[in-house]
Amino acid sequence: MNLENLLNKPLWQMTGEEFMFLSKSATTNSNLQPTAVVVDATSPKYVYGLSGIAQLFGCSIPTANRIKKSDKIDKAIKQIGRKIIVDAELALELAGRKTGGRR
Template structure:
């Protein structure tokens, strides 16, 4: 993607504009709740609950009451470190 940075936005082609959007879009870094953890790990919600309760992901999880926020990158790093 070689777009002249001095080119006015109104002069971009549709393709150039879409390329810029794709380049600036970042992947979602967080999952929420047991459902999000299960989706991230590709398992059932009950298995996600067991994994969360094991303590392996404690450094990647912030919980306040029923609200659970999981840092995806940190969780995957912790899971790979704790392979048996």
């Protein structure tokens, strides 16, 4: 079976054998290493709200809420009422996900 052909084939048209082959090849080819976030000049300085935290860390909004409540990134968060402003670079640094330096 050709992996490239299967990737272009709609799921509903696959046989069970093709689906299992695709599933097995996806798990054996996947890279399970966590990815580091590189902060550069094009990255936003601030993100806003839980959706901003979710985009910054690449997670869901409930997970972003847990990150915010965990006190790990408290120094990066300014909250006035319901408005949440997060220093993106500092938050990544505090969470240990930053690989780039300040320019």
